[in-house]
Structures are given as C-alpha cells and as structure tokens.
Amino acid sequence: MTIDHDSPSTTDATLSPRLRRAIEGTPYAQYVYGYPHKTAYRALEPPRALDALWTQEFESGALRRDALFLYVHVPFCEMRCGFCNLFTTVRPEGSLEERYLTALATQARVVRAALGDVSFARLAIGGGTPTWLDPPQLEALFAVIERTMGARPQQVPVSVETSPETATDERLAVLQAHGVDRVSIGVQSFFEEDTKAMGRPQKRATVEAALERIRARSFATLNVDLIYGAATQTADRWLESLSLALRYAPEELYLYPLYVRPLTGLAKGARHWDDHRLSLYRIGRDFLCSNGYQQSSMRMFRRADAPAPAAPPYACQSDGMVGLGCGARSYTSALHYSEEWAVGATSVREILEAYVRRDEREFATARYGVALSPDEQLRRRAILSLLSDEGLASREASLALPELSSLRAAALVEQRPDGTLVLSERGLERADAVGPALFSDAMTDRMEAFSLR
Ligand SMILES: C[S@@+](CC[C@H](N)C(=O)[O-])C[C@H]1O[C@@H](n2cnc3c(N)ncnc32)[C@H](O)[C@@H]1O
Ligand code: SF4
Numbered sequence: 071m072t073i074d075h076d077s078p079s080t081t082d083a084t085l086s087p088r089l090r091r092a093i094e095g096t097p098y099a100q101y102v103y104g105y106p107h108k109t110a111y112r113a114l115e116p117p118r119a120l121d122a123l124w125t126q127e128f129e130s131g132a133l134r135r136d137a138l139f140l141y142v143h144v145p146f147c148e149m150r151c152g153f154c155n156l157f158t159t160v161r162p163e164g165s166l167e168e169r170y171l172t173a174l175a176t177q178a179r180v181v182r183a184a185l186g187d188v189s190f191a192r193l194a195i196g197g198g199t200p201t202w203l204d205p206p207q208l209e210a211l212f213a214v215i216e217r218t219m220g221a222r223p224q225q226v227p228v229s230v231e232t233s234p235e236t237a238t239d240e241r242l243a244v245l246q247a248h249g250v251d252r253v254s255i256g257v258q259s260f261f262e263e264d265t266k267a268m269g270r271p272q273k274r275a276t277v278e279a280a281l282e283r284i285r286a287r288s289f290a291t292l293n294v295d296l297i298y299g300a301a302t303q304t305a306d307r308w309l310e311s312l313s314l315a316l317r318y319a320p321e322e323l324y325l326y327p328l329y330v331r332p333l334t335g336l337a338k339g340a341r342h343w344d345d346h347r348l349s350l351y352r353i354g355r356d357f358l359c360s361n362g363y364q365q366s367s368m369r370m371f372r373r374a375d376a377p378a379p380a381a382p383p384y385a386c387q388s389d390g391m392v393g394l395g396c397g398a399r400s401y402t403s404a405l406h407y408s409e410e411w412a413v414g415a416t417s418v419r420e421i422l423e424a425y426v427r428r429d430e431r432e433f434a435t436a437r438y439g440v441a442l443s444p445d446e447q448l449r450r451r452a453i454l455s456l457l458s459d460e461g462l463a464s465r466e467a468s469l470a471l472p473e474l475s476s477l478r479a480a481a482l483v484e485q486r487p488d489g490t491l492v493l494s495e496r497g498l499e500r501a502d503a504v505g506p507a508l509f510s511d512a513m514t515d516r517m518e519a520f521s522l523r
Contacts, residue, residue, distance in 0.1 A: 326369055462474075
C-alpha cells in the first residue's frame with residue numbers, strides 16, 4: 071500500500087533538481103547532523119599548523135576561548151551493526167585499546183598546547199561505543215580529559231554513549247564518578263526479530279537490564295535511540311517498543327529512520343522503504359507527543375516535564391569543537407578537520423593503525439578536512455538552525471539561503487509569530503530531504519565526488 075506523502079507537486083519550472091527532490095522526492099535523502107558532511111573532507115595541502123589555526127580564530131573573535139566543546143571519539147564496538155557507518159572497529163586485537171589511549175594522550179598534550187589558554191564548556195564522549203573500554207581504561211580516558219586537556223567534567227555538561235551489552239555497573243560507576251550527566255544508549259528495538267533484521271542481534275533481557283542499571287544511578291538525562299523501518303517491523307511492534315522505552319521515562323528519545331548505507335552490512339539488500347518509514351515516523355511522533363514528549367527536530371523528542379537539559383544534546387554542530395581521537399571531527403569557523411573516514415573493516419583498521427603510530431609533530435597539524443568560506447559559514451549556521459527547533463531569523467535566511475522561498479511556497483517551512491522560520495509539520499518529516507537541498511552546489515559536488523572505502 072502506498073501512503074499519502076502529502077508532498078505537493080510543483081509546477082515551478084525554475085526549481086533546481088535538488089529543491090524539486092526535497093519537495094517531491096524521497097523524504098530520506100540524507101541525515102544532516104552537520105554541514106559539510108565528512109564526505110567533503112580531503113587531504114589538506116599543505117597541512118595547517120593547529121596553533122596558528124586556533125590562535126587566528128580566537129584573535130579574530132570568531133571563536134571564544136572560554137566556550138569550547140570537547141569531543142572524544144572511542145572507535146570500538148562489540149559488533150558492527152548492519153546499518154552503521156560510524157567510524158569504529160569490532161573487538162580490537164593486539165591491545166589496540168591501550169595503544170589507542172597512549173596515542174590519545176599524546177594528541178591531547180599537543181592539542182592542549184596549541185589551544186593556549188582555553189576552557190571547555192561542554193564535553194561529549196562518543197563512538198563507536200565508549201563503554202567498550204573497561205573501567206581502568208575509562209579511568210585513563212578521563213585522566214586525559216581532566217589532567218591533560220584541563221576539562222572539568224564535574225562542572226560542565228557531559229554526555230557519553232553506551233550500548234546494552236557494555237553498560238555494566240562498574241563502567242557506569244566510573245561515568246558517574248566523573249560527573250557524567252547524560253547517558254545515551256542505543257536500543258534500536260525491544261524486539262529481537264527487528265534488531266536481527268537491522269543486523270544487530272541483541273537480547274531484549276540485555277537491553278532491559280542495562281536500562282535498569284542506568285536508571286538506578288540517577289544520571290540527570292537518559293537518552294534512548296530507537297530505529298524504525300526494518301522490514302520486519304510492524305506498526306504494532308513499533309508502538310510496543312516505544313511503550314517499553316517509556317517505562318524507563320527517558321528524558322530524551324531519538325527516533326532514527328533506518329538508512330541502508332554504502333559498505334554497511336545491510337547494503338547488499340538495499341531497497342527503499344519510504345512509505346513504511348514515513349508511516350512509522352508518524353506513529354512514533356504522534357505517540358510520543360500524546361505521552362508527554364515535545365518534538366525538537368525530526369529525530370529528537372524530550373520529556374516535557376523533565377528539568378531543562380544542562381546543554382543542548384550533542385549534535386556535531388557547535389563552532390569551536392575540539393575533537394580528540396581517530397574519528398573525531400574538529401570545527402573552527404573556517405576549517406573543519408579530522409582523521410580520514412572509512413567504513414570498510416580493513417580501511418578502518420589501516421586508519422587506526424596509522425593514528426596510533428603518530429608522533430607529536432604529526433599531531434600538531436590538521437592534514438584532512440574542508441575549508442569554509444564566509445558564505446559557507448553563513449549557510450552552515452542557517453541550515454543547522456532551520457533543522458533544529460531554534461529556527462532561523464528571516465533576515466539571516468534571506469542572506470544565507472535564497473532557496474527558502476521555494477520551500478515556504480511548498481509549505482515545508484513556515485513562520486512563527488515572532489518571525490522566525492522553522493520547519494512545518496510536513497517539513498519536519500522531510501527534514502532529511504530539506505537539509506541536503508540547502509547545501510551549496512560546490513559542496514554537493516565535492517561530497518558526491520568522495521570515494522568511500
Ligand atoms: C554511536 S551509536 C549509539 C551507541 C552504541 N554504539 C550503540 O549502538 O548502542 C549511534 C546511533 O545512531 C543510530 N544510527 C546509526 N546508523 C544508523 C542508520 N543507518 N540508520 C538508523 N540509525 C542509525 C543508532 O540508533 C545508534 O544508536
Ligand atoms: S550502532 Fe553502535 S554498536 Fe553498532 S556498530 Fe554503530 S556504533 Fe557500534
């Protein structure tokens with residue numbers, strides 16, 4: 071059965087193909103959690119010295135020294151889920167974790183010296199699965215964050231990602247002792263048939279026990295990730311999964327449409343399930359909104375009676391982000407950089423092996439990334455504001471995103487009484503089509519030319 075996508079067709083012949091696709095095509099083009107996407111990154115010739123790069127940002131007033139965001143990436147997991155293209159490796163061997171932590175400490179010393187006199191207003195530890203590290207390794211990670219980087223996790227918002235299998239009480243105790251206030255766990259579904267179909271075999275009892283353990287430790291925010299759109303997932307089971315999640319009264323839920331991405335385990339059977347995903351999206355949204363949650367973006371829902379969050383959730387979108395570890399991105403206003411990115415197991419291992427062998431001199435430069443012109447910087451802020459519930463001031467919009475008038479005409483964007491532009495209900499469910507339609511032509515060409523390994 072084909073459901074009504076409610077997407078008006080348009081007769082406007084002047085529309086670019088990308089805008090036309092946003093209005094009429096698949097709602098599931100690309101998850102825009104940042105701009106530009108990492109497929110726009112290339113080798114930087116010549117490499118850029120980190121001290122000069124950050125000093126220039128602070129001295130020009132583009133970034134504040136006292137409001138940086140520290141992100142630490144842990145690229146290890148107990149399994150490679152069929153849907154996942156994040157930078158991670160499974161069950162590492164040869165004490166790779168220890169070598170990784172040693173390299174991370176070296177990188178931290180170099181980066182800290184390059185930054186000069188700064189302080190961190192937020193911290194996030196993501197992956198992969200940070201809690202793949204055992205308790206002593208997690209302690210070593212916090213030593214790097216606190217002693218080498220000088221971050222104060224007890225005093226600023228700290229978010230950590232975990233998985234059902236690795237969220238043991240001993241590890242959660244380490245997180246709690248270091249001031250973590252937000253724990254985000256990937257559940258995906260409470261039904262084994264559905265997680266199996268997503269390429270993530272997992273026992274429901276493991277998930278429930280992990281959620282109990284997290285709740286028992288009173289972290290201020292529990293976030294639960296769920297995925298909709300697996301071929302096996304019926305509307306009833308999706309609703310049941312949502313109800314089971316609400317038993318733990320999570321302060322936040324992220325509902326992700328299932329994407330089948332190149333080089334991931336599910337990619338071979340790639341098919342588009344737009345109708346299935348759209349109907350499950352609407353079911354999930356309506357269920358959460360009638361059960362005390364408020365929608366903040368296409369994916370994010372927050373419990374309306376929960377105390378205000380210590381920080382907006384980590385969304386890869388802040389300026390002034392210092393990334394540590396292989397797979398972490400760093401954002402200055404004019405340059406985004408990282409280590410290389412890959413999805414295939416062999417390529418990930420190669421990049422990781424090169425990372426753990428780097429010396430101080432190599433860590434002192436950015437060698438892979440993308441420069442953002444002033445126009446691209448404006449565009450980036452405008453896209454990310456529009457896709458979140460922050461919205462976009464209309465003056466900013468006309469400067470940065472001339473395309474918006476077409477999206478307004480197609481009722482994907484609307485104006486709040488205070489004049490701010492936001493996604494309409496229809497725009498929210500098509501956010502993954504609206505976002506890519508707003509990328510610049512130059513950046514789109516660059517991303518499309520990327521060859522994934
Ligand atoms: C770093 S993981 C979360 C923590 C932990 N590694 C785990 O999986 O339990 C990031 C989240 O992104 C979501 N995700 C990743 N790739 C996805 C895809 N292709 N389709 C839908 N959701 C995806 C999943 O919900 C996953 O929980
Ligand atoms: S979804 Fe989580 S556990 Fe699965 S491969 Fe990705 S990061 Fe690892």
